[in-house]
Amino acid sequence: MQYQGKVYRPWMEANSLLIQTTLGCTHNKCTFCDMFREKRFGIRKLENIIKDIDEARQLFPYVGSIFLIDGNVLALKTATLLKVIEKVKSTFDECSKISLYAGLNDLRRKSVQELTELRQAGLNMAYVGLESGDPEVLKHVKKGLTPDQAIAGMKNAKDAGIDVLLSFIFGLGGKERSKEHIVETTNLLNLLEPEEMAPMALAVQPGTELAKEIETGEFIQATPLQILEEEKYLLENLGDFKTFYWGDHSNNIVSSRGRLPDNRQAFLEKIDNAIATHPVTRQHVLTTHAW
Ligand code: SF4
DSSP, X not given: OOOOSOOOOOGGGTTSEEEEOEESOSOOOXXXXXXXXXXXXXXXXHHHHHHHHHHHHHHOSOOOEEEEESTTGGGSOXXXXXXXXXXXXXXXXXXXXXXXXXXXXXHHHSOHHHHHHHHHHXXXXXXXXXXXXXXXXXXXXXXXXXXXXXXXXXXHHHHHTOEEEEEEEETTTTTTTHHHHHHHHHHHHHHHOOSEEEEEEOOOOTTSHHHHHHHHTSSOOOOHHHHHHHHHHHHHHSOSOOEEEEEOOTTSSSOEEEEETTTXXXXXXXXXHHHHHOGGGGOSSOOOOOO
């Protein structure tokens, strides 16, 4: 099997077989992200993807879940992606979950009919970066996404029956826009009602535009206390829709994982306890790890 360049997968897919289908990200402009800076977006040749799937079959006697990488695999033409998913399904009979990275704009650009075909072929879930629900923050970080586009993309996924995990970033509004960032993000999440969500505290990647903004003072990082207050606001104000909360990313101050709304109170108690007692609240900047 061949992987080109650095590869990434969500931490909840740690046990999945990774099949590299695209290279890089079609957007590649977000100021906080350096995941695919060294790659130009490309699509691997179908014959090479199929070769990898056949080789993986020889290597692994049991594969329960498969994750298609790199960035926004859903940008592939539907006919090509169907061939990949059908090959995965026919090769790994035992595989019960196929997921991929997607952008909300990719979901928006596909028709419900196309997405339904992908779901019927075996695609279960899309991992999608929302980052913020605040239009100002989205613009500042050059996400190339508006809240209206997010709503349209999510509607397509729901109509097609594809589950979506939305990730977003505590602290992305910085010190000055912490409140607006989390209020707008919570409001948008309440409209989108994702099946799963994964918040992460902002990690500043060296060499990114965001790192330069911090150096020049254009962006002042939210304090650890603000990060905790953002999570508290989120948990207090999310609606009662059912979702799975992956708040256990290693950069988060408090680690919470489980169903919402069932665990809302337990998660809030952890946050309140951290706000009251955790020494990190006396620091100006949270120490995080690069992705
Ligand atoms: S955050 Fe996602 S969309 Fe933005 S550059 Fe990185 S991989 Fe691409």
